[in-house]
Amino acid sequence: xxxxxxxxxxxxxxxxxxxxxxxxxxxxxxxxxxxxxxxxxxxxxxxxxxxxxxxxxxxxxxxxxxxxxxxxxxxxxxxxxxxxxxxxxxxxxxxxxxxxxxxxxxxxxxxxxxxxxxxxxxxxxxxxxxxxxxxxxxxxxxxxxxxxxxxxxxxxxxxxxxxxxxxxxxxxxxxxxxxxxxxxxxxxxxxxxxxxxxxxxxxxxxxxxxxxxxxxxxxxxxxxxxxxxxxxxxxxxxxxxxxxxxxxxxxxxxxxxxxxxxxxxxxxxxxxxxxxxxxxxxxxxxxxxxxxxxxxxxxxxxxxxxxxxxxxxxxxxxxxxxxxxxxxxxxxxxxxxxxxxxxxxxxxxxxxxxxxxxxxxxxxxxxxxxxxxxxxxxxxxxxxxxxxxxxxxxxxxxxxx
Numbered sequence: 001x002x003x004x005x006x007x008x009x010x011x012x013x014x015x016x017x018x019x020x021x022x023x024x025x026x027x028x029x030x031x032x033x034x035x036x037x038x039x040x041x042x043x044x045x046x047x048x049x050x051x052x053x054x055x056x057x058x059x060x061x062x063x064x065x066x067x068x069x070x071x072x073x074x075x076x077x078x079x080x081x082x083x084x085x086x087x088x089x090x091x092x093x094x095x096x097x098x099x100x101x102x103x104x105x106x107x108x109x110x111x112x113x114x115x116x117x118x119x120x121x122x123x124x125x126x127x128x129x130x131x132x133x134x135x136x137x138x139x140x141x142x143x144x145x146x147x148x149x150x151x152x153x154x155x156x157x158x159x160x161x162x163x164x165x166x167x168x169x170x171x172x173x174x175x176x177x178x179x180x181x182x183x184x185x186x187x188x189x190x191x192x193x194x195x196x197x198x199x200x201x202x203x204x205x206x207x208x209x210x211x212x213x214x215x216x217x218x219x220x221x222x223x224x225x226x227x228x229x230x231x232x233x234x235x236x237x238x239x240x241x242x243x244x245x246x247x248x249x250x251x252x253x254x255x256x257x258x259x260x261x262x263x264x265x266x267x268x269x270x271x272x273x274x275x276x277x278x279x280x281x282x283x284x285x286x287x288x289x290x291x292x293x294x295x296x297x298x299x300x301x302x303x304x305x306x307x308x309x310x311x312x313x314x315x316x317x318x319x320x321x322x323x324x325x326x327x328x329x330x331x332x333x334x335x336x337x338x339x340x341x342x343x344x345x346x347x348x349x350x351x352x353x354x355x356x357x358x359x360x361x362x363x364x365x366x367x368x369x370x371x372x373x374x375x376x377x378x379x380x381x382x383x384x385x386x387x388x389x390x391x392x393x394x395x396x397x398x399x400x401x
């Protein structure tokens with residue numbers, strides 16, 4: 001019997017990879033069909049399959065999930081793993097016989113909770129066409145030493161409630177690797193259990209090492225991102241969601257803007273925001289919840305023509321916030337936006353010293369909005385003191401009219 005790889009909690013880290021190639025024969029697929037009972041003719045009947053639009057037999061999606069399970073159980077993390085959740089999509093069929101490349105990568109890992117997520121890609125080995133993308137939430141089972149007293153004495157209801165009260169509340173932060181997102185993760189890590197959602201750019205190593213921070217790589221504008229994120233949480237309720245992700249700030253007016261750029265910007269302010277709010281609503285903490293979006297004074301407060309598409313989309317975000325407030329209130333979930341004026345991070349971090357002086361001169365308080373101003377506002381909106389504040393856009397203008 002093959003020996004499973006053994007990774008300890010200390011060995012695992014985000015970005016750890018494994019890959020191998022597998023020969024998939026007709027006999028493999030037919031055996032799988034017999035064992036599972038899924039003998040759909042598209043998989044087992046060559047004559048039938050040739051008459052379909054696929055023009056040939058294809059492997060079961062569950063067979064490819066099995067390939068991913070083998071990576072999880074035998075290679076990464078291996079021996080001590082326990083599968084918790086699966087989220088899969090199959091962008092194109094896998095015809096057989098074929099040589100397939102199966103690649104796994106640890107997408108997130110929390111050594112404190114012993115929980116993580118493995119991303120597995122199945123590809124045709126020659127063309128490298130992707131036939132399956134599978135996210136598997138997992139935990140490590142460890143030997144647990146239990147005293148005789150602990151075995152015989154169940155927790156009282158009061159003890160159990162006290163334990164739950166001591167648990168940190170969970171907050172998701174989108175755009176966590178951006179300039180503002182990184183600062184918010186760093187500021188909130190001591191108060192909350194944080195899931196930092198990133199896309200192409202990973203968290204800075206110094207932030208990733210902070211206590212109570214888990215990193216998950218996910219494209220929140222893609223279908224199915226909710227299941228991918230929820231699989232990492234293992235049923236833990238969500239208290240807060242900070243929506244700081246944004247697809248840049250394209251320059252120019254609306255008439256010159258590409259339709260796809262307009263659609264992408266508007267989606268982050270509307271559709272993506274609604275999907276995130278829906279995820280929070282459906283998985284809210286018993287005490288309620290908090291949704292805080294990062295907007296801009298370039299939205300409804302002072303639209304900025306040189307950033308026409310950005311201004312339009314941020315205005316859409318603020319209206320979406322207002323419209324969601326009464327619906328979310330049914331579960332004691334508040335939703336608000338923080339709209340800073342010119343902020344020298346993120347899209348503005350390359351701005352010259354002269355331009356920052358010009359911007360400062362337009363603000364009655366005589367200084368630019370700072371990251372600390374934004375973080376402080378977000379902390380307030382997450383707090384119990386803001387439990388009756390909802391549907392509001394908090395403008396950080398420094399006295400500008």
